[in-house]
Amino acid sequence: MLASLIRSAITISFAMSFVGIDITVEAFAPTPTPTPWRQPSALSAVNGIWNTGNDFGKGKFRFYDGLEPYMKPFPDEDRQLYPEMFRLPKGVYEVPLARPCGILFEEIEPNCGVYIQDLVEGGNAANQGVLQKGDVLVGVTAIQISGAKWERRMIPARKFGFDLVVSAIGSNDEKWGCNNVILMVERPDEADREETDKFLEFFEPPADTPWKLPV
Structure with missing residues (x-):
């Protein structure tokens, strides 16, 4: 299915409209640094998990609901070639939470990364039992919209600022x-x-992926 070439480094150059403020995606999603060719260590995203152009809002990968169900469409061949893509890395945890989450986030640097400063006692995050103080947010699901089409994606968040985190979390609404x-x-x-x-x-x-959060 996707067991082909190593995924190319992506140059992100488009603008994102976000709660009435125009910012570039570099503000929260760093451009990967090209590396010399080596044995592929990631699945190619070409015709894969990213729906672009007229395919946006369609297909098996339009709604992220956890790594295991998300990767289910891939064949056994890919699982054998890229086993590291079908499990979370060591020390990385994926946690589904009802909102409000009950998390106090603190910026690591101004507008550049957040970590869990504290958990609200009795809140959803504290009751879930996995998240801990000091955990760094590296990904969050967010709704992307383009015209009448939409998708829910897991978006890398290591470069998110506090406001982006709050708005991305808030986009996971029942209406979607x-x-x-x-x-x-x-x-x-x-x-x-x-x-x-x-x-x-x-x-x-x-x-070429549309990137606009619902307001």
């Missing part, structure tokens, strides 16, 4: 068929950041 928001976090004392970032490249949007 969402009964939760899915957070992907990295636990720094357990994870290999390089491995995590390589995994997240698979979810980077290509340049």
